[in-house]
Amino acid sequence: MDIEEEKDPEVSEQAVSGEPVLSLAAAQDGAQVGKTVFAGSASGLSRSADGGATWQPALESLALAEPVPVVSVAVSPSFMEDRTVIAGVPGGALRSTDGGASWQVLPFTPPPPYITALAFSPRFLEDGVILGGTAEDGILRSANGGDSWSPWNFGLLDLEVLCLAASPDFDRDETIFAGTSSGLFRSSNGGRAWKELALPCGHSAVLSLAVGRVEGGSLTIYAGTEDQGLCFSADGGRTWSLIEGLEGAVNGLVISGSGAPLLAVLIDSRVLVTADQGKSWQRIVLPGEKRAVTAMCAPAGLDLDEPFLLGLESGGVVRLERVGDYLQG
């Protein structure tokens, strides 16, 4: 019997820009799952129509005199129908309603906001709700697909918003979380009023968030901090614990939608994965030269058998066909 020697799976890095990749977002509905992906960087926005295998500049139609940094990008949950993408840029946001082919500059009241994070309502097609987290203006909320925005900062004691994450049942519970430079806040009315959640690490900056729900259970929330590791709540944010053994800035989090509670953590520039709420970890190791990861995205949802995208400091994006093949204990 022939025994085929097991080989390390290979990856190829696709150049997206010359600057570090700051944000990645993929269409997650219908036939577009994992196909259309956007990558934001200090030199603009790129688009892939083949799940990250190849990339093209996305903002060319704007004929900008100089590149505009794209810190945050989000794809509509009903992308197949509305083809909507929003990109946060210094001074406002850009919107495309044709899948990234053309873009409009969205209107904001002065002073111009710096949009650092974006979150769509899962019922965006019906309610038109998008939330934007900003560097100085707290939360901006649009209920008409981005045509107009209003600040909703009742109870938000820190207006420097670094990340946003909506409950998987947002259409029912209207719950959304905002990580700020000094703590974590929750809104249970669709982002109009906020209450602070007491994290075990005090008023550390919350850089990243992931919210999931195990079927029939409470909301599971992970909050990645700048200097205090990863905080975890299994009861919707009422009580928290600090996951031991993680040191560094938790720059990104991706959680599986339901079922097995997989979590990917971008800590400093490496990616760790846990399937047991942080009790044990495996690291994603790329073959070849060491590459610093700056962003990540699971275009078809986080699953060991599905593709996974890594944005790199070099400005490239690596697509892992099966993320499980790259895990090392």
Add this chain to the structure above:
Amino acid sequence: MNPSHQPEPRKITFQPDTYQEILEGVDRLVNLIRPTLGPLPRHVLISRAPGMLPEQLDSGGMIARRIPLSDGPSALGTALLKNALVKQQEQVGDGTTAAAVMFQVAFHEGLKLVSAGGNAMLLRRFLDEGLQIILRSLELQRIGLDGKEPLTRFAENICRDPHLAQYLGEIFDVIGEFGRLEIIAGKTKELEREYIDGFYWEKGIVSPHMANNPFRPEAFLENPGVLVTNYYLHDPAPLAPLLGTAIAAGHTNLLVIALGFSEKAIGLFVTQSNREKIWVVGVEPPATGEERLDFIQDIAVLTGATPILRASDIETELAFSTLKNLKYLTPEHFGRARRVWVTQESTVISGGKADSRYLRYYIQDLQRRYERETDETAREKLRVRLGKFLGGSATLWIGGPSPLAIQQRKELAESASQALRNAIHSGVLAGGGAALLATLPDLQGRLRAARGLEERTAFSILIRMVKEPARTLLANAGLNPEPILDEVLQAGPGVGYDLRTGQIGHMLEAGIYDGVAALQMAVRTAVSTAALALSTDVIIKKKGNQRN
């Protein structure tokens, strides 16, 4: 001789007439408001000036407030209960009718004992003991009230106006317990609301020359510096260097909060040469004395400004550093904000740039003081200050078909908003009388252990009393209360009769709530007022001045 120096004629009433007089007054008032309890209330018409339509009311609290006191022998009983009910309405916004019907039972039953020679003071002692048992039991049933839908349902239980309840539910879901809600009589038939996100106070622009809105005397400042002082800015001489310091600090807009501004000071701020470099808008602080100092402290914490205070105020213990003279001002003493709106009447600061971690500690300290404060006025001031940081501000315009209807709806909205604040703070429990019925096992257990006549009577009275709101609700709906009450009691705690569906079920699941604070106060009002009435032996009345 001046007739005003003559001793006023007095009437002295002794037992048994004392009880009789109180009883008549109490029954007069309770029987008037009893029909208003429940979701299917009957109305009470109160006549107004000749030629005007009578006022139609279905709120016990509003009726108690409106009811005039007569000069008759029963006036004292009416006044005794009216005062207790008005206090209940003002403090918690709900529970007045429940308090009234419970009081009536307690007083009537207690009267039987003392008329038969029982010891009123001993009865009072056991009533007080039973009161604590009820309050503890209610405390254990408390759940939190959170979210737009539960808040709306709670508001509807209070005001019985679904449209108004929807607005109140949404508003309190946004502004929370501490936020400011201004309820204003509108000019249309509709309800309208507006939210103001930021630190708000009711003082406007000091001079229209400072406005930068071409159409109105209003100003909008982006990223302004903030200077706060309790000096009156009279002399323009030190203000020129002040502007230079602000410009050196990189500010192109400046909000100056000062006790007052002379024409010369305003003139300096708005000169074209200065305005080309920096746009200054002046406003005054909202209050006087200690409150003004609190306000200045709040602004300092919000924006990171170092206040410039008169020496006498600097001696006060303050939680921030201060300057005593403008001449010491340096760029870092200016506070900063993201946006400031100033109209003719009000000012809003949004996005103060102070240390957000220190802001948390400051707010926590205010919250601790709020929880500890027992003086209602001081507590309200702390709530307002907390609201400016935590809840922002909302305005609700009340519409209606006529000025009278608008006024009534406005009063209902005010009561309901007070009840909502209390319910968010203290929680809710099963409505429809179910929470009170759930105290019965504890009271019955205590009755079994009772020995003397007064002790047994006290707990029998309380058992009867806690059933009375549920009994009245059923009777007001035209039902025979007793068989339904029996069925409800057999079904267990938290269960009641839903008058809207005609079903027996869990009240919390059906969204039928009572506020903990309102219900606890209603029980306290009923028991303490009954105990007071039962231990009153002599009434001394100034003739023709019974209202006092």
